[in-house]
Amino acid sequence: MDCVVYIDELIAESYIPFCDDFGPMNLGTVHEFSEILDEKIKDTELNSIAVHVSCDPRSCTNAVFLLGAYMIMHLHMTPDDAEQAFAPLSHRILSFRDVSPGKQNFSLYVRDCWAGLWRAKRLSWVDFGADGFDRHEYAELDSPMNADLHEVVPGKFIAMRGPKDFADGARWEDAFQAAGGFSHRDFSPAHYAEILQQFDVRAVVRLNTREYDAEGFRAAGIAVADLYFDDCSVPPVEVVAEFLALAEGLPGALAVHCKAGLGRTGTLIALYMM
Known part of the structure; x- marks a missing residue:
């Protein structure tokens, strides 16, 4: 493996829970992660890159979200493409929960977040280009x-x-x-x-x-x-x-x-x- 990108610290520092919620990451973190990954990908001496995250399901879920977000924003893939790419990890991916305490009445899935990001990109509400997102x-x-x-x-x-x-x-x-x-x-x-x-x-x-x-x-x-x-x-x-x-x-x-x-x-x- 030519390069390993560790993102546990990025995830831990980027999301402050209200109760038992754990994500998803905001646009600032998505952009920061994208820049980190982009820099490694543009290094022509690297043949392969691994993204390392702790094995607990919550960290894994956030890592999958960030990687899928990169695929949508930089590789122009669709939410379906991203979901298919991570199908082997589907048993490790959790749904995000509401910030309210107590029993949850609905689930927010990683694909829902990707779909929102993809739609915002298509509407030019989110632009990670050189003159876009600050x-x-x-x-x-x-x-x-x-x-x-x-x-x-x-x-x-x-x-x-x-x-x-x-x-x-x-x-x-x-x-x-x-x-x-x-x-x-x-x-x-x-x-x-x-x-x-x-x-x-x-x-x-x-x-x-x-x-x-x-x-x-x-x-x-x-x-x-x-x-x-x-x-x-x-x-x-x-x-x-x-x-x-x-x-x-x-x-x-x-x-x-x-x-x-x-x-x-x-x-x-x-x-x-x-």
Whole structure:
């Protein structure tokens, strides 16, 4: 074997679980892994490359996902091609689980993730070309210490953590657990407004209980629409209809948030995408 690429550390450092979830890796990790592998493949002195990962099924599943993602993004293969390539390992591949605690009601399979990536590539939502994906900008905005924000659909949708107002007018504030340990960082509308203006965001959709004065965004020329519905619930038909109408009728991009910027936010954006 000419070269062995060890990726256990990459996987361990790239995914921070909420509960018993373990993946999949985000676009930043997919891009980083792709660059590592690409560099080895372009080395003309290497005849063969092995990707090494620990033998536990969760690590194996993440490794298979990353390799299949590389095949789709760089080798222009389809999800079916990738699935066929890893058929001999099918007994070792797990389904990804929801971040919620307790019993799981559905499974997210590796092929589902590949299919989403393949579709995003075809729609030019994800571009790993020389002038496409900026991994460093992605990592900076992804960091919960900087913004906890992602551009989901270029030029159309931003998903982010719910902003908060602070008594002293601060732009951010750290939150701590009851036991005293660090929990997360919250950001003010003013902090987010500067970032959102860079993405030509014209309005913010607030899905959770109000924790800030909308004037913080309006002062920056960004409107705020309230479409509240309960966390961990199915969005009411009228909320979905109003959200779709707003997304279709608004020029520029739309930023969406609930409390954490995950469940309710992702649900409505996904409904529009479908």
